[in-house]
Structure formats: C-alpha cells, structure tokens
Amino acid sequence: MNRVCEVLGIEKPVIQGPMAWISTAPLVAAVSNAGGLGVLGVGFAPEGFIREQIAATRKLTDKPFGMNAIMFPDNLEHVTKIVKEEKPPVMYADTIAGLDPDLCKKYFDIWHEAGCKIVVKASFIDDALIAAKAGADVMIVKGWEGGGHVTFEATTVLVPQAVDLLDIPVVASGGLADGRGIAAAIAMGAEGFEMGTAFMVSAENVVHPNVKQAVIDAGDMATVITGYSTDEPCRQIKNELADELIAIEANNTKAAAAEMLRPVAESSLKKAMMEGDMQQGAVMAGQIAALVKEEKPAAAIIDDALAQAKEILAHLNEFEF
Amino acid sequence: MNRVCEVLGIEKPVIQGPMAWISTAPLVAAVSNAGGLGVLGVGFAPEGFIREQIAATRKLTDKPFGMNAIMFPDNLEHVTKIVKEEKPPVMYADTIAGLDPDLCKKYFDIWHEAGCKIVVKASFIDDALIAAKAGADVMIVKGWEGGGHVTFEATTVLVPQAVDLLDIPVVASGGLADGRGIAAAIAMGAEGFEMGTAFMVSAENVVHPNVKQAVIDAGDMATVITGYSTDEPCRQIKNELADELIAIEANNTKAAAAEMLRPVAESSLKKAMMEGDMQQGAVMAGQIAALVKEEKPAAAIIDDALAQAKEILAHLNEFEF
Numbered sequence: 001m002n003r004v005c006e007v008l009g010i011e012k013p014v015i016q017g018p019m020a021w022i023s024t025a026p027l028v029a030a031v032s033n034a035g036g037l038g039v040l041g042v043g044f045a046p047e048g049f050i051r052e053q054i055a056a057t058r059k060l061t062d063k064p065f066g067m068n069a070i071m072f073p074d075n076l077e078h079v080t081k082i083v084k085e086e087k088p089p090v091m092y093a094d095t096i097a098g099l100d101p102d103l104c105k106k107y108f109d110i111w112h113e114a115g116c117k118i119v120v121k122a123s124f125i126d127d128a129l130i131a132a133k134a135g136a137d138v139m140i141v142k143g144w145e146g147g148g149h150v151t152f153e154a155t156t157v158l159v160p161q162a163v164d165l166l167d168i169p170v171v172a173s174g175g176l177a178d179g180r181g182i183a184a185a186i187a188m189g190a191e192g193f194e195m196g197t198a199f200m201v202s203a204e205n206v207v208h209p210n211v212k213q214a215v216i217d218a219g220d221m222a223t224v225i226t227g228y229s230t231d232e233p234c235r236q237i238k239n240e241l242a243d244e245l246i247a248i249e250a251n252n253t254k255a256a257a258a259e260m261l262r263p264v265a266e267s268s269l270k271k272a273m274m275e276g277d278m279q280q281g282a283v284m285a286g287q288i289a290a291l292v293k294e295e296k297p298a299a300a301i302i303d304d305a306l307a308q309a310k311e312i313l314a315h316l317n318e319f320e321f
Numbered sequence: 322m323n324r325v326c327e328v329l330g331i332e333k334p335v336i337q338g339p340m341a342w343i344s345t346a347p348l349v350a351a352v353s354n355a356g357g358l359g360v361l362g363v364g365f366a367p368e369g370f371i372r373e374q375i376a377a378t379r380k381l382t383d384k385p386f387g388m389n390a391i392m393f394p395d396n397l398e399h400v401t402k403i404v405k406e407e408k409p410p411v412m413y414a415d416t417i418a419g420l421d422p423d424l425c426k427k428y429f430d431i432w433h434e435a436g437c438k439i440v441v442k443a444s445f446i447d448d449a450l451i452a453a454k455a456g457a458d459v460m461i462v463k464g465w466e467g468g469g470h471v472t473f474e475a476t477t478v479l480v481p482q483a484v485d486l487l488d489i490p491v492v493a494s495g496g497l498a499d500g501r502g503i504a505a506a507i508a509m510g511a512e513g514f515e516m517g518t519a520f521m522v523s524a525e526n527v528v529h530p531n532v533k534q535a536v537i538d539a540g541d542m543a544t545v546i547t548g549y550s551t552d553e554p555c556r557q558i559k560n561e562l563a564d565e566l567i568a569i570e571a572n573n574t575k576a577a578a579a580e581m582l583r584p585v586a587e588s589s590l591k592k593a594m595m596e597g598d599m600q601q602g603a604v605m606a607g608q609i610a611a612l613v614k615e616e617k618p619a620a621a622i623i624d625d626a627l628a629q630a631k632e633i634l635a636h637l638n639e640f641e642f
Contacts (some may be wrong), residue, residue, distance in 0.1 A: 001641060002641045002642050005642075012642065013642050021583075034511040054382070062323070082385055116575055124542050125540075125541035125542075125543055125611075126541065127541075143475060143477070144465065144466075144475060145465075145474070145475035145478050147478055152542060153466070153541070153542065153608050154464060154465060154466035154475045154476065154477070154495070154496050154497030154608060155475065155477050155496075155589075156464070156466055156475070156476050156477060156495070156497070156502055156505065156609070157466050157496050157503075157611060157612075160501045160612060161541060161611055161612065163460050170488040174477070175475050175476075175477030175478050176477070178481070180480075180481045180508060180509045180510060181477055181481070181509070183508035184477065184505035184506070184509050185385070185505070186508070186637060186640050187501060187503060187504035187505040187507070187508045187634075188501045188502070188505045218448065219446075220445055220446035220474070220482055221445050221446075221447075221473060221474070224547055234499060236332075248573065249575075250575035250576075251575070252573050252574065253571065253573065253574075254570075254571035254572070255571075272464055274468050285474060285476050287478040288477070289444075291477060291481060292476075292484055293484065297602060306642065309642075310642075311639055312508055313508075313637045313640060316504075316507060316508060316634045317634055317635060317638070319634060320322060320323045321323050321326075321333065321334050321625065321630075321631075
C-alpha cells in the first residue's frame, strides 16, 4: 500500500497545501471526501476562527483532514491549546526557515499524544532532517516554484535529496498541477503529491471569483517574488501591488525596504481573496498556474491528475533512448 | 528513434551545457565520443580561441559537437563569421532574456546554410516560441535551479509548457544530474537532457581541481544567486566573493549596486576555473551539485545516468496509488 495513504488514513496520496482564506472548510472537506487530505490554512488566525473551521469541516466530512501550524513559538502555544481539545486528525507543521529541534520535539510529542499524525513542510534538507528526527510521520519538500512563501531550492533538487536521506515517505510540492508533475515526482522517488495552486480554482472553494479567474488567466512568467528584503519572500501573481513592492526593494537598501514593505503588504492577501481586488491584493499562486486552465470540483482535480499520471507511467517504458 | 538523437546525429540524447573555461575541447570531445553532444563554451571568446577550440575538438573526435553563441547582435556578427568557415556541426543559441525574432531568423538561416543544426536554450516560453518559429531544430528549456546565468522558471514548470506548445523536441535542463532527474524529465515530456554541473567533475575536463572538489563538496543550500541588480543574475557556489556581491546588493539601490558589482565580479570566473581560487573566484554550479559526489569520465556520467533512468522507468508501473 502507498505509505502516505497508510500513515494518514487516506485513499489517494494527494495533499492540498494550506492556503489562508482559500483552504477553509468547504475546500478542505471536498478534498478529503475525494480521498485526499484537505488541510485548513489557519495560519495566525484567532482561536474562534480555528475552532469554527474545524467544526465546519467535521460537519462536511468524516474523513481525515489537517490544519496547519506556523512553526513560531508563540503561535505553537496558541495552536496547541486548540489541538489538545479539538484533536484534528493531522497536524501540518508549516515551516518557513530554520527549525528548532527542541521546539519540534516538544510540540510533535504533544500533537502525537492528542492522536494527530504529523506532516511537515520543509524548504531545505536540514529542516527536513530535524523534523524527521523529532517524529514527523510524512515529509513534504516544497520547491521554489510553489506559490506563497518561497523556499530556496527547486523541486527537482529537493525531492531526490530528501528521498536519499529520510526513512519516512516524501511528498513532492511545488510545480505540480497535472499528471506530468505527479509522474515526474514519482520518478524522483516521491510517494505523495502536494498541490496548492491547482486547488485555488476548485469549484468548492469560497474565494472571490476574481482570484480563480486570475489563476486561470496566468500564463508563463505571470508570477513574481516580492519581499526578499524581509527574508520571507512570497511568490504572487504580478500586479500593481507586486510592482509597488518590487520598486520599493529596488530603490532602497534591504533594511529600509523591509520597513517600508510591511504597511504596503499588510492585509493585501485578504484584499484579494475576499474583496477580489486583483491590483492591490496579493494572489499567491505558484508558477504552475500557467498549466491551470479551468475551474473543476476538487475530486476532478485529484482524479484527473492521478489518471493522467497512471497513463504516463504505463507508457514510459516505450521511451526510446 | 529518439528525435533529439535523430536531428543531431548522436546516439544518446544527452547534451553537455556550455560552460566557459570548462567545456573546452577535452570535455566536449569526451562527451561526443561517449555518444552525447559536447558543446564548446566559447561565450565572448576572441576569434583565435574559438578557432583553436574547434580544431582541437576535431582532432579528438569525429562525432557531432556544438559551440555556443550568446544571442547579442555584436557577438552574433563576430561568431557567425567563424561559423561560416568552420561549419561546426551544431550551433547552440545561448539566450539570457528576450530574443529578437528578426535577429534569430537572420542568423539561424546563415547557420543552417553552413550546414549546422540549431539547438536553442530558452529561459521562458515566449523566447522558445520565437526561436522555434525562426527555425530552431531542438529546444532546451533551462530551469532556475541550473547553474550560471539564472532563468526565471523552474524545470517542472518550463518542460510541460514547452512540450504543449512546440513541435520540435524539447530538452530539459536544470536540476538533472542522475537517472532520477532524467526519468522525471521524460515523465514531463522531454526527449533529451542537458546537464552542466554533472560534467563539471568529469575526469576529462581541464578545470582547476579545486573546482571539481568544490562541486563534490557542495551540499544542500550550497549555491546562491548574485547579480539581481544587473538583470543578469548568476547562480554560483557561496563563498567570499558571493557574500561580497550579496552585501553590495543589500546595502545599495539596484542601480548603484549594478555599477559597484562589475569591478568586483570581473575576471572572477577565470580566477576560479584557472587559478583555483575558491573564495574570490566564481564557481557557477547548479543546485543539483548536492547530488554530484565523484569525479568520473564523461562516458560514465552519461551511461550511469541513462542506466539509472531506464531502471526507474522499468519499475514505475509498480508505484501504488
């Protein structure tokens, strides 16, 4: 049996990457009902919102689902209080850069005691090793081509390294939206697949329709990275906001730009996702948006991609070389 | 028959990416003798050096080989004069960003008349479409994870897009050093494979031994990108030079940094490649250096990678999902 499915208690080794304002209960439940793992993107949300989302998800599905926790000390304390009581089936440790081994161990132990399985998203191999040692059950390695918080290495480089060094199953993330990405991930040794951008256009998610259209319209070179100066760069679709952020970074020293960026970027995610402002809002899609061309139910997103991957794998033997 | 092999008259669809100071006659001939396509990295070299390298390569092999031409107007004039007389079997159009359709057509026609096949390296899809329309025979799409001049999109994103849009065979580049990368590229639809970093440690190449050791020692997160301010960023192994360049870019506006970078970076490539200075020299390896662990003859680099890919493809059908 596929180890990702076995460990997480799901039928299809597809994980929906957590996305603030997008992966709320309707999308999460749709993914889990389709046999994958839906993950609530609750980031730094207040307690009431998190509890409400968990309850709403449970109303819509009896399958396993996850919620993310940003791996910052204060946030972990806040989230873990909820985890102990709500016991979500899967905790998704959302790292940006630089895990503290003791911090990981402490919270992973508590989450395991609450009955959660632990999926970790790592951006580089040192973090993956630290998290695996602390007890992670599944390791997602996310390549630079993915949307939102940017990582440091490409999927082609991270996956083989992680597979060589880890005993737990590795899930590929970044640059996957159809069966070709999935077949490629399998060729590199991945046992599961995380997709984010592909689910931005799922029929069930309640994001503003302008966001779905922006992802569908996004072609080659549509995304840019902003926020290098803050050391937490994000990939997003190029628009007025992105141009403004890039100009600030070009015309100032790194330290000064970081200070100036915060007020401009603040609330920009909500502005896009809820109000549909495609110029001053941040639409954090990955580069693979270029391959995402239509709104579909989550089940079709998963099943079409897996079917295409199976078809590719069945014929790879015929490649002449 | 494999179309890349057919078009280029080679036995194995492996292209060695051109690298200044590294892919000179000994490496180029070794790759071509092993059945792949060796490519002279003659960049902006003077006429005498280019003619000398072509002659030296012809002494060492009677198989097809290529030479690169940076797609800047002055350089094209300079190189094409040599091409008309020397008639190298393959011209490798080396683009950084933004191809001029008329310029492409003009020189591609001249090169074709000289009997050359034309391989183009593109960094994004618009350039690939322009070059294909101008008559390119084979299209390499190079992902951001590759070494040297950095491109804009990851290999996972570029390859499927190129395959969807082009009729000529697509070669994947960036993030490929072993059979896993090759198998993944095939899964995405590529018909050939370009490797650069893997050949930096080939036994035949005459680069300073310190360079080979630096690539072998490079692990996860070993490379950084410098030169964003110049709009021609390069990926290289992190060292004192890279730190210095990054500090200049952090502490100045983009325009000021670009001015300050040139004198610091000047001659840094030669300093590494010929003098073995691993602190003030630039070692332009790709991220996949993390998987490159030993010096081998070029034939073994090619054959080991292809054998591993074939082994992977033979068993992909067994993947459970």
